[in-house]
Amino acid sequence: MDFNTALARLLVDGKLRDAFAADPAGVLANMPFAEGGRKALATLQFADLEVQADILLRKRFDLVKRWMPRTCDEAGWSAFRTSVRNHLPSDELLDSCRFCEFLALSPRLDARERNRVRFVAGTACFSLHWVRRSAVSPAGLQVFFRWRGRWREVIFAFRL
Numbered sequence: 001m002d003f004n005t006a007l008a009r010l011l012v013d014g015k016l017r018d019a020f021a022a023d024p025a026g027v028l029a030n031m032p033f034a035e036g037g038r039k040a041l042a043t044l045q046f047a048d049l050e051v052q053a054d055i056l057l058r059k060r061f062d063l064v065k066r067w068m069p070r071t072c073d074e075a076g077w078s079a080f081r082t083s084v085r086n087h088l089p090s091d092e093l094l095d096s097c098r099f100c101e102f103l104a105l106s107p108r109l110d111a112r113e114r115n116r117v118r119f120v121a122g123t124a125c126f127s128l129h130w131v132r133r134s135a136v137s138p139a140g141l142q143v144f145f146r147w148r149g150r151w152r153e154v155i156f157a158f159r160l
Contacts, residue, residue, distance in 0.1 A: 003037040010041075011053045014085035021046040056089070057081055063092035064099055067117055070136065071099070074108040093121050110134070112142055112155070119144040120151055131155075 009031075010017055020027045024046075028038050061080045065072040072080065083102035084095055096117045103109040115129045125146045133139040140157035 001032050001037065003040050006031055006033065006037060006041055007044075010044075010049055011056055012089055014053070017046070017049055017053060020049070054081070057084065060084060060089060060092070060095050064096045067092065067096045067120075068099065068110065068113040070110040071103065071108060071113050074110070075099075075103055075106065079103065079106075079108070093117065097121050112137065115142055115144070116153060119153075 010020060016027065024042060024044075028041055031038070033041075057080075058077070061072065061077060064080065079102065080099055083099050087095075087098060089095075100109060100114045100117055111129075111131050111134075115127070115131070119127045124144075127144040129142040131137070131140055131142050138157045138159045140155050143154045143156070145152055
């Protein structure tokens, strides 16, 4: 393993960074390195690794925010960071699903956004949901369907 590959593993794996903070020599001893890679990594500081890892997590957060803007505004960065810190990067939809699971019982999770993420990530052709009124949206029916390889969402709002 070369220096760049080992550094990338440390940046994307929160558990590995935690182990590195506790015992850098032990973590490096368990990684197969090409000549000189171990010495270069041994000079890294945990705080610097965390800063760089947070930058990468922020980019993931920005992608998830496209799917879940209300939830991300309500729950915020710290909740997202906690939910995906120990998960390797994947696509934005899987990160969104993980964030929904993390916030499952939280009032900060917008039900409309949760339904959308679940439908798009799944394989169903049709989905229907009753959504309660929130501070920003009226109650209504949220309908999802797939047609010719594309998905659509329709909301029938009821203002009472």
